[in-house]
Amino acid sequence: MHELAIAEDIVDAVCARADGRVVRRVTVRIGKLTAVVPAAMRFCFDLAVEGTVAEGARLDIEERAGAAHCNECGAEVELADPILLCPCGSADLAVTAGRELQIVSMEVG
Amino acid sequence: MCATCGCGHSHEVITLEQRVLAKNDELAATNRSFLEMNEITAINVMSSPGSGKTTLLERSIRDLPGKRIAVIEGDQETTLDAERIRSTGCPVVQINTGAGCHLDAAMLRDAIDRLQPERRALLFVENVGNLVCPALFDLGERGKVVVISVTEGTDKPLKYPYMFATADLVVVNKVDLMPYVDFDLGACRAQVASVNPKAEVLAVSATRGDNLDSWYDWLAAA
Numbered sequence: 371m372h373e374l375a376i377a378e379d380i381v382d383a384v385c386a387r388a389d390g391r392v393v394r395r396v397t398v399r400i401g402k403l404t405a406v407v408p409a410a411m412r413f414c415f416d417l418a419v420e421g422t423v424a425e426g427a428r429l430d431i432e433e434r435a436g437a438a439h440c441n442e443c444g445a446e447v448e449l450a451d452p453i454l455l456c457p458c459g460s461a462d463l464a465v466t467a468g469r470e471l472q473i474v475s476m477e478v479g
Numbered sequence: 480m481c482a483t484c485g486c487g488h489s490h491e492v493i494t495l496e497q498r499v500l501a502k503n504d505e506l507a508a509t510n511r512s513f514l515e516m517n518e519i520t521a522i523n524v525m526s527s528p529g530s531g532k533t534t535l536l537e538r539s540i541r542d543l544p545g546k547r548i549a550v551i552e553g554d555q556e557t558t559l560d561a562e563r564i565r566s567t568g569c570p571v572v573q574i575n576t577g578a579g580c581h582l583d584a585a586m587l588r589d590a591i592d593r594l595q596p597e598r599r600a601l602l603f604v605e606n607v608g609n610l611v612c613p614a615l616f617d618l619g620e621r622g623k624v625v626v627i628s629v630t631e632g633t634d635k636p637l638k639y640p641y642m643f644a645t646a647d648l649v650v651v652n653k654v655d656l657m658p659y660v661d662f663d664l665g666a667c668r669a670q671v672a673s674v675n676p677k678a679e680v681l682a683v684s685a686t687r688g689d690n691l692d693s694w695y696d697w698l699a700a701a
Contacts, residue, residue: 372581372612379500387493394490398499405615405641452640453673461676471499479490 373406376471377414384476385422393424395477403436403452403468427476436468503616506584510591510619514602520701521602523582523618525642526626527635528608531652533560535626535685535694536603540567543695549596551604553582560605570594581612584619601698610639622701628653629662636670643671646678648697655684 384396396415400406408431415429436449442460454463498504514521524532533552540548550571552560561573572594574586587604596602604620606613625646627635630653636643643649649671651664668680681697683690 372615375579375581375583375612376499376615379502382502383495383497383499387495403641405611452644453637454676455673461673473495473497473499475492475494475496477490477492 373410374414374417376406377411377418380415380473381418381422381424383473384427385424387476388423388478390423391478393419393422393427393476393478395428395430396424397430397432397474397476399432399434399470399472399474401434401436401468401470403449403465404471406471408433432474434467434470436465438463438465500615503584506588507617507619510584510587513591514619514621517596518599519596519602520600520622520698521604521618521620522698522701523604523606523613523620523623524626525606525610525613525623525646526608526628527610527631530608530626530628530631531685532605532608532626533563535650535652535683536605537563537567538685538688538691539603539695539698540564540569542691543601543698547597547600549594549600549602551587551590551594551602553586553605553607555579555607570596576607580607580609581616582606582618583616587618587620610635610642614642614645622647624648624650626650626652627667629656629660629664632661633663633667634670636667636674640674643674643678646671646675647701649678649680650694651680651682652685654682654689655687 384393412429419425419427438447438449440447440456440460441462443458445456447456449468454461456463526532536550548569550564550569552573554560555576558573561571564571572590574590623646625642664682671678671680681693683694
């Protein structure tokens with residue numbers, strides 16, 4: 371359950387930045403190619419905020435689709451999973467999106 | 480009225496745009512520069528439980544007596560693997576993660592402080608047996624090796640693509656058992672290539688010794 375370690379990292383970062391103010395909402399961006407499951411993330415976030423200034427905060431998740439550029443045929447390909455395969459048959463793909471794992475913003479006060 | 484909690488106040492929105500695991504990545508970068516400064520080659524060895532990681536390390540230590548090898552063992556509980564490594568005469572420390580399912584950069588830093596590996600050492604870091612979580616945590620290592628064994632089945636790379644996507648090398652272990660199991664090495668290689676075209680694949684037997692020279696050559700070049 372790596373989502374717990376990741377949720378703790380997020381909560382640590384927002385609480386440090388909140389500087390004692392109450393955190394109402396946290397927005398994170400999760401790419402589909404990161405092996406982070408949004409449902410597990412929500413579950414772990416609710417555990418990680420307990421007893422902190424972010425207790426009860428809402429978690430908003432912006433999911434980002436995976437995408438890659440095919441170095442063989444030049445197409446821009448959408449990726450549903452980390453399996454690198456272009457419809458042209460090539461596996462020589464450069465991933466351009468889907469690996470995001472960021473804290474976007476938070477709401478305090 | 481505020482849209483988040485329905486209260487009468489207006490809340491301040493703070494933009495962060497920072498990477499999650501930034502703290503781990505910073506610690507990993509510190510580990511990496513410490514290791515490079517001391518010319519220590521750290522190899523992060525990952526796999527599911529029972530693929531033969533410890534056996535591969537024991538055999539490597541015995542086959543490479545001229546090398547300065549040190550080992551960091553990661554397991555949820557027990558010091559059993561560290562004891563196996565210690566019996567070879569090699570310096571070793573055990574990390575017990577308790578409920579934790581992976582090693583992170585802070586744990587590696589603590590273990591390096593306890594182990595005090597020699598300059599120019601080859602440092603094996605045996606991660607917690609798990610084909611999912613360790614893939615996300617940079618430790619500051621030079622190379623990542625994923626070990627699978629033929630008894631686990633051909634389809635591991637497609638079932639656990641995130642792990643295989645991070646590997647520099649995939650070691651297929653227990654090839655001495657190939658006559659007794661349904662394992663297709665060619666298909667497994669193709670699966671690895673489909674998630675990670677840059678990864679090398681070596682088929683070995685850590686108990687019988689098949690193709691271990693290629694593994695030692697890879698380590699020497701790492």
